[in-house]
Amino acid sequence: PSVVAIRQDRAGSAKSVAAVGHAAKQMLGRTPGNISAIRPMKDGVIADFYVTEKMLQHFIKQVHDNSVLKPSPRVLVCVPCGSTQVERRAIRESALGAGAREVYLIDEPMAAAIGAGLRVSEPTGSMVVDIGGGTTEVAVISLNGVVYSSSVRIGGDRFDEAIINYVRRNYGSLIGEATAEKIKHEIGSAYPGDTVEEIEVRGRNLAEGVPRSFSLNSNEILEALQEPLTGIVSAVMVALEQCPPELASDISENGMVLTGGGALLRDLDRLLT
Template sequence: MIRKLSALFGGQSLAMDLGTANILLAVPGKGIVANEPSVIAIDSYTDKVISVGSEAKAFIGRAPERIQVLRPIRNGVIAHYDAARQMIAHFVRETSRKLNMRKPRLVICVPMGVTPVEKRAVIEAGMEGGARQVDLIIEPLAAAIGAGLPIQEPLGSMVLDIGGGTSEVAVISLSAIAFAESVRVAGDAMNVAIQRYFQDKRQLLIGEIMADTAKIEVGAAVPQEETRTMLVYGKNLVDGAPSSVTAEDADIREAIREPLSAIVEAVKNALERTSPSLSADIFDNGLLLAGGGSMLAGLEDLISNQCGISVIRDNDPLTTVVRGTAKVLEADGALDHVLLDR
């Protein structure tokens, strides 16, 4: 009833993908309107917010002791309640101001297994940002809708959403999740593995952003036709001096072997525990890859080879989830049954 009344008294709405690495916002019919890192910088003396998003991310590893640079969303859940509340409210408030929106309806994507306390925290943050109503949707469902999968049909669809903090694999049929599994291994775990590799193998201490850059620039899940290289900068562990080494795609592949194995095992486990009828559907239709972590080169080949199913990466995997959330809003209530109970 509340959702129906909200639709009657105002058509402005926002979709938000609350990710560990990035927050994306979309307006139904207009597309993506914001894509910012999930980072906030706070003055620890005054508790005042200094910056949010890209500006705050630039502070990582460079901020003085007084400034706390936080990533409030960790492993797909809220790790720092107050900072998360301030960050979500900031993005909703600023986006509404720029687009001249007044009290929009807001639908936010959340990971599977979100607790009642976490749901309440997200909803309160959205309301604080000026939303008239806040609803939640599970990320794999939003990804399936964003990719145009036939989720409302009696047909099995499989989605693997790899974000910054979690990898979530779900089998969906008749607008519901038939089986799902979440592992706290995703883009961030790959970055940590890359940092550890260069520390152990190359005696080079590198930062989080450098590790992420190496993963994006030369990383690959399987050997590529051409060797890719780049200079990786950091601090020499022997003498403490600034230094650099040349990294190849083989280095990154070795570094992230364990995180990738954990993700593949989650897919295998989901396939083993799926009913025969839905398994047949998945064999025919394949698995959809979504999320920023799925953009690693060759990942679809690795999963296909080890799991024996076809794998398709969405055309724009970073925005799949938020596009699906926007489609729920565009449906004028026809897809509200996929939203979480508040």
């Protein structure tokens, strides 16, 4: 996850990186006053240039941990296919500022298709739906090129926000991002199941200002996720409508590939079929 914990000095200015990735994500909502857990990437693009640069420096240092000389690697960065030239330039400059010698940008769906082992170089249509934290990329690929692509700013983070808003609206309680993510992983589903699952949740009651426990079931979470799921389904439908007939025939025969952390939502494949 693109989360960075920054330790600040007494003046409030950023001082050093305390943690990056999973370790930093566990700190969300739990940090003392001198540490801030920040998401430097928002909806697939840079929201905080300085922290993004620090995050990339951390990744480069991890890869070259045993290097005596200062590392200066070639870096390949995946970017949303809907990102603007300004956003792409910001990503490139951030990577160069972090110490990269050369920076190459590749559209996320193409990188996902190559990683999934699809035959991207052949005259066969392949469809990729990449559901990340901030964006969902839908693309049809053939002959090493992207025939159609679209990017919607809906992803796993929007799923978490939808659950938080549902709990606030229906239970008058506030839960954090970590709790919302736990609910999503344990009982979240994109399609009605045969059984109804429940989970015990603890949150802060907004009226009383004190912690309270309550139960949520899988049907409620399905209802909470309807808005972001509808956006993803609509993006897939538009891609199929815009796809040339021959490539649509290939996709009908071979199916589509779901990638990204958001694609782990249970029964998402059933919803899209």
